[in-house]
Amino acid sequence: MTPVRAVLAGGLLVVVVALAVVLLDGSPRQAGSNYVGEFEEAQKLRGGRELCQEGQVIPRDAAALRLLIGTYGRPAPAIDVEVTDADGPVTSGRRPAGGPEGHVVIPLDRVDRTVGGATVCVRLGGRGRNVLYGQAGNVRLEYLRRGSESWIALAPTVAHRFGLAKANPFGSWLLVVVALLLAAAWFAALRTVARESER
Amino acid sequence: MRRIPVAARWCALAAVLNALVWSFVTPPFEVPDETVHVTYVQSLAEDGQIPNDPGAGVFSREQAELMVALQFNTVVGRPRDRAIVSDLQEGSVDALTQNPPDKSHPGGTTETSSQPPLYYGLEALVYQVSPWRNLLDRLWLMRAFSALLAGVTVLFVFMFLRELLPEPWMWTVGALAVAFQPVFGFIAGGVSADNLLFAASAALFFALARTFNRGLTLHHGLAIGAALAVGALAKLNFLALVPGALLGVALLLWRDRRREGRQAWRGAAAALGIPALFGALYVALNLVAWDRSAWGGGVETASRAAAGEDSGAHAITVAEQLSYTWQLYLPRLPFMNDQFAYFPPWQSWFKGGIGLFGWLDTPFDGWVYTLAALLAVPIVVLALVALVRHRAALRARLLELVTYAAIVGGLLLSVGLLGLRYRLDTGSAFEQFRYLLPFAALYGAAIALAAVGAGRRLSRPVGAALVVLALAHGLFAQLLVIGRFYG
Numbered sequence: 001m002t003p004v005r006a007v008l009a010g011g012l013l014v015v016v017v018a019l020a021v022v023l024l025d026g027s028p029r030q031a032g033s034n035y036v037g038e039f040e041e042a043q044k045l046r047g048g049r050e051l052c053q054e055g056q057v058i059p060r061d062a063a064a065l066r067l068l069i070g071t072y073g074r075p076a077p078a079i080d081v082e083v084t085d086a087d088g089p090v091t092s093g094r095r096p097a098g099g100p101e102g103h104v105v106i107p108l109d110r111v112d113r114t115v116g117g118a119t120v121c122v123r124l125g126g127r128g129r130n131v132l133y134g135q136a137g138n139v140r141l142e143y144l145r146r147g148s149e150s151w152i153a154l155a156p157t158v159a160h161r162f163g164l165a166k167a168n169p170f171g172s173w174l175l176v177v178v179a180l181l182l183a184a185a186w187f188a189a190l191r192t193v194a195r196e197s198e199r
Numbered sequence: 200m201r202r203i204p205v206a207a208r209w210c211a212l213a214a215v216l217n218a219l220v221w222s223f224v225t226p227p228f229e230v231p232d233e234t235v236h237v238t239y240v241q242s243l244a245e246d247g248q249i250p251n252d253p254g255a256g257v258f259s260r261e262q263a264e265l266m267v268a269l270q271f272n273t274v275v276g277r278p279r280d281r282a283i284v285s286d287l288q289e290g291s292v293d294a295l296t297q298n299p300p301d302k303s304h305p306g307g308t309t310e311t312s313s314q315p316p317l318y319y320g321l322e323a324l325v326y327q328v329s330p331w332r333n334l335l336d337r338l339w340l341m342r343a344f345s346a347l348l349a350g351v352t353v354l355f356v357f358m359f360l361r362e363l364l365p366e367p368w369m370w371t372v373g374a375l376a377v378a379f380q381p382v383f384g385f386i387a388g389g390v391s392a393d394n395l396l397f398a399a400s401a402a403l404f405f406a407l408a409r410t411f412n413r414g415l416t417l418h419h420g421l422a423i424g425a426a427l428a429v430g431a432l433a434k435l436n437f438l439a440l441v442p443g444a445l446l447g448v449a450l451l452l453w454r455d456r457r458r459e460g461r462q463a464w465r466g467a468a469a470a471l472g473i474p475a476l477f478g479a480l481y482v483a484l485n486l487v488a489w490d491r492s493a494w495g496g497g498v499e500t501a502s503r504a505a506a507g508e509d510s511g512a513h514a515i516t517v518a519e520q521l522s523y524t525w526q527l528y529l530p531r532l533p534f535m536n537d538q539f540a541y542f543p544p545w546q547s548w549f550k551g552g553i554g555l556f557g558w559l560d561t562p563f564d565g566w567v568y569t570l571a572a573l574l575a576v577p578i579v580v581l582a583l584v585a586l587v588r589h590r591a592a593l594r595a596r597l598l599e600l601v602t603y604a605a606i607v608g609g610l611l612l613s614v615g616l617l618g619l620r621y622r623l624d625t626g627s628a629f630e631q632f633r634y635l636l637p638f639a640a641l642y643g644a645a646i647a648l649a650a651v652g653a654g655r656r657l658s659r660p661v662g663a664a665l666v667v668l669a670l671a672h673g674l675f676a677q678l679l680v681i682g683r684f685y686g
Contacts, residue, residue, distance in 0.1 A: 007667070114286065185214075186670055
């Protein structure tokens with residue numbers, strides 16, 4: 001093997017290893033959100049009160065809800081969440097009191113299909129004042145998938161999302177088609193380098 | 200075509216394929232200013248007009264409703280929000296693509312209104328010949344045209360390097376470094392006049408290098424003139440390259456006037472005459488067909504900004520302008536006022552070049568830039584070593600180097616001149632790495648030189664390693680964008 005080909009082979013091996021490290025890295029992943037920015041105090045809510053937001057889209061695989069809450073220095077209150085649509089309950093969950101204010105995650109029963117036109121109700125425990133953050137009176141609702149997932153585990157979901165809202169005759173296979181396009185680009189590049197370097 | 204080396208075609212093909220990948224990776228409208236580039240194209244294609252009415256709406260109903268359905272306004276600038284994630288959301292996009300709303304354009308002024316129309320005119324043709332009738336599918340076809348322009352750029356970079364460097368492998372290494380540069384690929388995967396600007400700039404560098412090598416003749420003058428005309432009609436930023444190019448033509452004429460005789464004069468006339476001719480045509484179209492000022496407003500606005508003549512705006516002193524422009528590229532000197540809350544050579548140029556995607560809302564993690572800096576240091580050192588080793592060859596090309604330096608200086612100065620006015624008017628930073636991509640040919644040369652600097656025995660393996668590094672850089676940038684929008 002010529003030195004150039006050895007470098008190309010070694011370089012590709014390093015890329016494959018780096019790629020594996022990145023793709024196997026596990027982390028909580030987002031199922032979706034209500035696209036409300038987290039810019040300002042959206043709603044002030046006393047403990048024992050309930051806030052409902054209508055017309056929400058609950059993404060498939062939502063298994064937790066993340067909110068930004070301010071408690072004026074007190075520990076975060078207990079939080080109950082109930083999601084309903086015209087057909088009845090969609091999901092619900094509860095987070096016990098405790099922990100600092102800031103981002104809190106309320107576990108939900110996993111939602112197995114995307115639900116439109118839902119109403120999300122958040123009830124806070126305790127009696128103190130609280131602030132929920134969002135934009136223009138709407139609280140930001142960010143849905144997380146269950147647990148921690150690697151990019152490999154998430155690949156089918158990414159492939160599905162990647163195929164949406166594009167000029168795309170391939171559906172969820174578009175990501176594979178694009179990977180093949182990239183492979184062709186790499187082949188063209190590596191072939192040319194190898195040939196030209198050995199001339 | 201037979202004069203184009205096979206390797207150049209392969210490099211161009213790799214660039215086109217890579218840009219096509221970017222065209223799918225980046226969601227619609229998520230390339231900087233793509234919304235207003237598309238609106239310019241649609242206005243030209245549907246109504247034959249450049250959008251230039253200050254009182255009118257900016258988007259056609261079709262584009263406005265598509266942007267809403269795509270959640271564009273709630274995703275752009277917010278890296279915690281994904282592009283649409285469900286079939287339910289896609290349903291509203293499908294409804295629009297199956298029954299597109301009114302395409303006619305209200306003609307409102309946008310950031311791109313003052314730009315010349317060549318890129319948009321070409322994209323309007325793509326829009327018209329599209330087999331699809333909805334904007335979402337047409338948008339991808341327009342992106343594919345930009346990807347082809349990336350191939351053209353890389354082809355010219357290769358040909359430029361062929362004029363500059365002695366061995367074929369060096370041309371390949373430099374051209375491929377450009378082809379897989381992630382910001383270049385990202386922009387090439389979108390609808391943006393930058394893509395024609397990059398191609399014209401690379402063509403200009405090639406035409407100048409070839410002319411410096413072979414003499415100023417009519418043919419070479421025509422090539423320089425064509426590159427100047429296309430660039431000037433592609434995007435206003437190109438005008439900053441023109442003084443340097445004209446200096447090059449003057450130096451060539453001075454050098455070749457005896458050897459080439461009349462040929463040199465004809466070449467110079469062609470180099471100046473072609474852009475002058477097309478410039479006159481552009482002015483006539485502005486005045487007669489599009490009902491706007493002679494230069495479309497862009498040159499006039501830029502001139503006023505550069506001269507500090509904008510009424511009601513904070514006047515900029517020469518000292519402020521010099522200080523700002525200096526600090527944009529170099530460390531602040533002790534007697535200068537601090538112009539930036541950050542260090543632009545690192546924040547804007549280096550980090551921007553390593554990767555900042557979407558509407559500047561998708562950076563790598565901080566450690567990636569540190570790693571990139573560690574890798575960049577030996578690359579820069581090797582390129583400098585090559586320059587020192589081959590200084591005799593550099594001396595022989597002094598006039599050519601002076602020309603390139605003037606071109607580079609012109610663009611850097613223009614970013615400084617316009618940047619301060621923009622910042623004072625809007626409060627936002629002006630500079631972006633893509634403004635330097637007209638120098639793609641020089642970037643390719645620098646990477647090839649780094650390989651040369653490794654010495655005769657190691658240069659080819661180092662060149663191969665630099666190409667693999669470029670491929671990896673591009674790949675991880677694409678994964679970053681996929682993670683941001685679909686993860």
